[in-house]
Amino acid sequence: MWQLLGENASEIIALCALGLTSYQAYISRAHNRLSLKPHLTRFTHRSRQPDHGVLVFEIMNNGVGPAFINSFEILLDGKRVQNLDGALQKALGQRQSNSTVATLGDDYAMPAGEKREILILAISLSDGEDLSGIEETLKRFDLIVEYQSVYGERAKLDTRTEKPIVNQ
Numbered sequence: 001m002w003q004l005l006g007e008n009a010s011e012i013i014a015l016c017a018l019g020l021t022s023y024q025a026y027i028s029r030a031h032n033r034l035s036l037k038p039h040l041t042r043f044t045h046r047s048r049q050p051d052h053g054v055l056v057f058e059i060m061n062n063g064v065g066p067a068f069i070n071s072f073e074i075l076l077d078g079k080r081v082q083n084l085d086g087a088l089q090k091a092l093g094q095r096q097s098n099s100t101v102a103t104l105g106d107d108y109a110m111p112a113g114e115k116r117e118i119l120i121l122a123i124s125l126s127d128g129e130d131l132s133g134i135e136e137t138l139k140r141f142d143l144i145v146e147y148q149s150v151y152g153e154r155a156k157l158d159t160r161t162e163k164p165i166v167n168q
Contacts (some may be wrong), residue, residue, distance in 0.1 A: 036065030036150045038112065040157040042143070046131050053131040054122045055138065059145065059157065060115040067147040069108040070154070075142040088121070091137050097123040104145070118143065 038061050046055045061067045074081040081087045084101045100120040110116065123134055145157040 037063050037153070038065050038067035038110070038147060038149055038155070039063035040067055040110070040145055040147060040155070042157065042159060043115075044135075046135070048125070048131060052122055052124050053134065054120065055131060055134060056117055056121075057119040057138075058115050058117045059143070061110045061112055064112050065149055066112060067110040067149070067155075069104050069106060069110060070146040070148060071106055071144070072104045072108075073144040074103070075144065075160075077140050078142075081141075084119070087141070088119075091140055092123070092134075095123055095134075097121060110147070 040059055040061055040063075042057065042059050044055065044057050046053060048054075074084055074087075076087045076091065084103070085099065088097070088099055088101075099122070100117070102116060102118055104110070104116065121134075121138075123131075125131070142159045143157065144159070146154065147157070148154045
């Protein structure tokens with residue numbers, strides 16, 4: 001047996017080196033996938049002034065890699081919205097408001113750490129009124145963003161299934 005091992009030592013060492021190299025390549029690839037993984041999340045913050053309130057809805061990529069946007073949809077009561085300004089007017093009724101709206105194109109690449117304000121809504125409030133009623137109205141809207149990593153791994157931000165992070 002020792003003679004067999006001695007005669008084939010170089011082949012055994014080569015096989016061990018090949019096995020370890022393959023394992024190291026596998027571990028390295030897994031690490032690279034994780035180190036370039038995006039993660040989109042949403043964030044809502046609000047502020048109240050004496051006569052108006054401001055609600056800001058933003059999405060951010062708090063992952064470590066870029067998010068390549070495949071699709072960006074806004075829904076009102078489950079139906080796709082083509083014109084967010086018009087849909088906001090419909091949902092808010094006669095309330096006086098100003099809004100700034102942004103959408104992400106289907107070919108947008110959102111770098112890691114970037115924040116995008118999707119909606120900034122300034123709305124007039126009467127004395128003692130707070131923003132909770134407006135926030136309830138805005139819950140009729142949903143956002144669905146499908147995106148992928150550099151490696152083509154797909155993910156989705158869907159506000160119908162996720163709870164928002166709110167900062168007051």
